[in-house]
Amino acid sequence: MLFNSYEFLFLFLPVLLAVWWVVACVARQWLPMLLLAASALFYVLWGVRFFVLLAAMIGMNYAFGTALDAMPDDRPGPLTRRRLLGLAVALNLLPLCWFKYSGFLADNINALLGTRPAFTPPDLPLGISFYTFLQIAWLVTVYRRETRPEGFGVYALFASCFPYVVSGPIVRYRQFVPQLGGLAAPDAAHIAPALTIFVIGLAKKVLLADSVAVYANSVFNAAEKGFPLTSAEAWVGSLAYTFQLYFDFSGYTDMAIGVALLLGIRLPDNFDSPYKSTGIVDFWRRWHITLGSWLRDFLYIPLGGSRAGKLKQYRNLFLTMLLGGVWHGAGWPFVVWGALHGAMLSVNHFFRGWARGRIPETLLGNPVTRLCSIALTFLCINAAWVVFRAETMRGAGRVYTGMLDGLRGGLIGSWETLFANNHVQDAQPLALLALCGALVWCFPNTREIVFGRKEGRAWLSWTPSRAWATGLAVLTLGSLILLSRKSVFLYFKF
Numbered sequence: 145m146l147f148n149s150y151e152f153l154f155l156f157l158p159v160l161l162a163v164w165w166v167v168a169c170v171a172r173q174w175l176p177m178l179l180l181a182a183s184a185l186f187y188v189l190w191g192v193r194f195f196v197l198l199a200a201m202i203g204m205n206y207a208f209g210t211a212l213d214a215m216p217d218d219r220p221g222p223l224t225r226r227r228l229l230g231l232a233v234a235l236n237l238l239p240l241c242w243f244k245y246s247g248f249l250a251d252n253i254n255a256l257l258g259t260r261p262a263f264t265p266p267d268l269p270l271g272i273s274f275y276t277f278l279q280i281a282w283l284v285t286v287y288r289r290e291t292r293p294e295g296f297g298v299y300a301l302f303a304s305c306f307p308y309v310v311s312g313p314i315v316r317y318r319q320f321v322p323q324l325g326g327l328a329a330p331d332a333a334h335i336a337p338a339l340t341i342f343v344i345g346l347a348k349k350v351l352l353a354d355s356v357a358v359y360a361n362s363v364f365n366a367a368e369k370g371f372p373l374t375s376a377e378a379w380v381g382s383l384a385y386t387f388q389l390y391f392d393f394s395g396y397t398d399m400a401i402g403v404a405l406l407l408g409i410r411l412p413d414n415f416d417s418p419y420k421s422t423g424i425v426d427f428w429r430r431w432h433i434t435l436g437s438w439l440r441d442f443l444y445i446p447l448g449g450s451r452a453g454k455l456k457q458y459r460n461l462f463l464t465m466l467l468g469g470v471w472h473g474a475g476w477p478f479v480v481w482g483a484l485h486g487a488m489l490s491v492n493h494f495f496r497g498w499a500r501g502r503i504p505e506t507l508l509g510n511p512v513t514r515l516c517s518i519a520l521t522f523l524c525i526n527a528a529w530v531v532f533r534a535e536t537m538r539g540a541g542r543v544y545t546g547m548l549d550g551l552r553g554g555l556i557g558s559w560e561t562l563f564a565n566n567h568v569q570d571a572q573p574l575a576l577l578a579l580c581g582a583l584v585w586c587f588p589n590t591r592e593i594v595f596g597r598k599e600g601r602a603w604l605s606w607t608p609s610r611a612w613a614t615g616l617a618v619l620t621l622g623s624l625i626l627l628s629r630k631s632v633f634l635y636f637k638f
């Protein structure tokens with residue numbers, strides 16, 4: 145059941161809110177258990193066998209967490225707390241490796257040996273990457289004595305809460321559990337902004353992401369099949385995917401935050417206008433924020449971070465992003481994407497260190513230089529998304545070839561020349577890309593619209609007014625009309 149489905153919008157969510165209100169009025173202390181039951185039902189609808197796996201992992205991890213909490217730090221013998229944590233992490237990674245990477249490994253072994261594939265990869269359980277990372281983070285915080293188990297029901301709810309279990313944000317235990325004691329019946333103060341955030345997210349997904357996806361799919365599918373691409377078609381396809389991915393994933397996050405807020409739970413922000421970034425370092429502070437903080441806290445810092453000199457810092461950045469690429473999917477394109485971002489992060493860190501206290505640092509504060517930095521950063525991000533989207537390195541290479549031809553003058557000519565292969569048949573994709581660009585660079589993001597900027601209110605600020613209600617109603621109606629083009633969120637496959 146998708147957030148962008150009639151079943152969720154007109155059955156699951158309304159029934160849950162009605163029952164939630166009744167339980168809140170009669171026995172408020174049972175609201176966490178109601179949310180746990182709703183989360184179990186939500187996941188069961190995706191597949192009973194996958195729910196069994198999630199439940200088994202929750203039980204296993206709670207047992208490990210309880211043991212880690214009870215074990216003294218100086219326990220003698222072969223089974224120390226550190227080794228117990230290592231065993232727990234390994235057992236968490238085993239299902240992820242089997243379901244997500246066994247097919248990739250088998251394909252590469254067959255390619256090396258020249259044998260025919262005799263292995264059918266298992267179906268990927270929904271959200272396994274997200275709930276695996278979420279539970280590993282909890283185990284590590286228990287190991288560090290930063291948190292303690294507070295009951296199996298509380299942990300089970302944290303590890304399976306339906307707004308974020310299948311596609312994030314990657315919530316931390318300390319962000320979530322303290323809010324459970326304040327659960328209550330929804331009121332206007334929560335309902336109005338929550339619905340606003342949800343509708344904005346729904347419109348991002350249905351009206352924008354799914355619309356530009358048509359052109360991204362057309363170009364990338366043609367590249368995979370070896371069909372010719374003109375420079376203009378390659379650029380339209382790459383930009384279409386760049387905007388599709390942003391509006392798809394940030395749209396899901398908005399919807400998750402909105403649904404959780406309807407129930408009185410505040411989820412962490414996951415996007416902060418990432419395409420307005422002035423560098424790759426800035427980008428990873430704004431894009432998929434909860435994943436970036438997870439990679440920093442549980443990979444980059446344990447690897448050594450920046451504590452052992454610049455060269456090792458660059459090595460640690462590269463390895464962290466390489467593993468981040470592998471986390472996203474099983475395939476060489478994801479490995480290359482992670483390596484690209486690791487290299488770009490290292491270069492960006494080197495430049496920032498070199499420029500500190502020099503003239504370039506002063507120049508970067510200039511508005512014109514800042515705009516150039518945003519444009520260059522976006523072009524680098526767009527180029528990296530090409531290999532992220534491509535199914536094979538050959539497909540990515542064909543798109544890159546077209547894009548490079550454009551830099552050599554291939555973006556000049558008549559419409560028939562620019563779009564000779566009919567992957568783009570009219571001006572609609574160009575208008576959509578222009579609209580996406582305007583929304584990304586000229587408008588505040590969802591958090592800024594609803595809650596304001598850190599330094600004050602955004603120029604486009606939400607208020608509970610008739611004008612906003614009318615605008616949101618129009619967005620809702622347009623989204624509901626187009627829900628028949630039902631499509632899953634892109635990050636479901638990661």
